[in-house]
Amino acid sequence: MPTKTQEPPKNLKKTSSANTKSNEDQIEYMGSMTGLLILTQPVRKILPSLPKVLKAASQHVTKTLYVHLDPLAKTKVPETKQRLALYSRIITDIYSSSPLNCQGLDVRVLMAGFKDYSDVPLKTQVRVDLLLFDRARTGLELAEIEKRYKSFLMGSRDKVFILDQECENQNEIELPQDQINEDSNKMYSSVVIGGTYDCIHAGHKILLTEALLRCKDRLTCGVADGPLLKNKILSDLIEPCEKRISNVKELAMDIDPTVEYNIVQITDPMGPTKWDPNMDMIVVSEETKKGIALINKAREEGGLKPLDGYVITLVNDECRVSEEEEVKLSASSQRMRLLGTIRKPVVPNPNIANHPYVIGLTGGSASGKSSISNRFAKLGAGIVDCDKLGHKAYKKNTQCYTKLIETFGSDLVSSDDEINRKALGAKVFNDKEALEKLNNIVWPEIASLAMKQINDLATEGYSVVILDAAVLLEAGWEKICHQVWVCIITQEEAVTRIVERDGKSQKEAQRRINSQLSNRDRVARANIVFCTQWDGEYTQQQVEKAWATLRNYTEEEKNDRKAQL
Structure with missing residues (x-):
C-alpha cells in the first residue's frame, strides 16, 4: 500500500475532495456524467469512511453515481449470519448520507457485489464514464483489479481515481450482536414491497435495495394510486401511476437485473399480498410495520401462508430546509421543495x-x-388584475356592454344604465349554453383590456x-x-x-x-x-x-x- 509520498500507478490518479481541479481537468470532465465507485476496503472499514468517500466521489460526477462492492471488500467477512445485516448497514449508510454528500446526484447501489452473483457490475442503464476506487492497491491486488475492471478501463485509463485520503486512519467497526437476528440475514424466493414511489428518494432506494438483498427470484412491488393518495401532501403534484411504475422498474432492473419483477398498481393497502400465494416475505418501514399483522390475518383467512416481515428504520432528512417539511426522508418534502x-x-x-x-x-x-x-x-x-378588468368590461358604452344587451335582453340594465351583474348571473345559472355565450362576449374584452395594460406597464418600465x-x-x-x-x-x-x-x-x-x-x-x-x-x-x-x-x-x-x- 503506497504512503502519502508515493505516486500511485501511472494509470490511476490519486485525488481528494480537498483538491481543486486545474482548468485543463475541468475541461476534461465537463462531459463526464456517470461514475462507478468501487468499494475495496474490508466492509467494517467502509462504514466510517463512507461520508468522506461519497463527498469526494461527487466532485467528479454530475449525474449518476453507481456504487459497487468489490470482492476485496469481502475477503475478511466470514460466512456467518451477520453478513447480510452488515451489508444492510453499508447500503443504508450510503443512501442516508447521499442526499447531503452527493447533492443533485442519482446514487445507485448495485446488487452484484452484495449478492455475490458477479465480481463486476453487469451492464448499467447509464454508461460509466469514470471509475473511482476507495483505496490504492499494489502488486497482485492491483493486477487483480486491473484485470477485473478491464472492460471499464478500455479507453478510460485517464479517468480512474483513487479516493485514498478519505480512507486513511479509519478503524474497523463492529456491529453489536443484539442488532443481528435471523430474519435480517435470511434470503427468500419471493419478496414484496409497496409504496407511492413519487419523487424517488434515498428512503425508497433503501426499501427497494433491502428487499433485493434478500430476494432470490421474484420481487413484487405495489405502487399506490387512487384513494391511497387522497391524504398525501400535495397529492396533485404526484406523477401518474404509469410513470411511477416505469421509474421503479427502471431503477430496480438497473441495480439488480437478475430478479423477475412484478410492479403493479394498487388501490387498497394490501394489494396482491391478500391473494398471491407466491410470496414469502414483506419488507416495510417502521411507520407501516403494523400492516404485516393485518396482511397475515387476511392471508390466513384466505388459506395462504403468512409472510415473514423485515422492518427497516426511517432515515432522517439531513437536507430539511423548513420546519414545514417532514423530519424523515419523504416524497412529501420532495414535492414541497418543487x-x-x-x-x-x-x-x-x-x-x-x-x-x-x-x-x-x-x-x-x-x-x-x-x-x-x-x-x-x-x-x-407589474400586476394586471383580470378580476378588476372584468368589472371594467361591463361598463356602458363599450362593445361588450352592447353585445350583452343584444344577447341577454335590455332588462339587464339597471337604473344607473349599468349592467346588473346579479340579474345576468341568474340568466346563466345552471345554463351551460348561456354561460358559454356570456364568456364568448366578456373574455375577449378582458383580454383586450389586459393587453393594453400590459403595454402600458412596459412603457412605465x-x-x-x-x-x-x-x-x-x-x-x-x-x-x-x-x-x-x-x-x-x-x-x-x-x-x-x-x-x-x-x-x-x-x-x-x-x-x-x-x-x-x-x-x-x-x-x-x-x-x-x-x-x-x-x-x-x-x-x-x-x-x-x-x-x-x-x-x-x-x-x-x-x-x-x-x-x-
Missing part, C-alpha cells in the same frame, strides 16, 4: 413580444393567488408583468403569456377559506370548487406551482425562489438574443 421551481420546461412563445415578460398566474377560489401576485408586486413585477387571472386557462389567455404559474391548496382548505371569507355554506363552497378546473388539470399545464397551505414565510420562500429563477431565465434569454444578432 414549489416555486420549474416543473414543466418553458416553451418560447413566438406570438408575443419578448418585452415585457408576461407570467399568467391562475388558481382556484381561495387558493391565495392574489396574495401571491401581491408578493411579486413587492419584488418589482416594468420588465415582468403578472397576469392575475382566475380563468386564465379556461379563457385561453395563456396564449398571451410566456409562462403559466399556478397556485393550489387542498379542497378542504379551500372550502374552509370560502366559508370564512365569503360567508358561504360548506355546500355552496364545495359547489363553487367543483365548477372550476381541478388542481390536477391546472398543474398539468403549469411551468411553476405554488401552494399557500402553510404559513406566509413558506409562501414567501416559494415566491422568491420563482423570482430568482425567472430573473436568471430572462437574463439568459436576453444574452441568447444578443448572441444571435
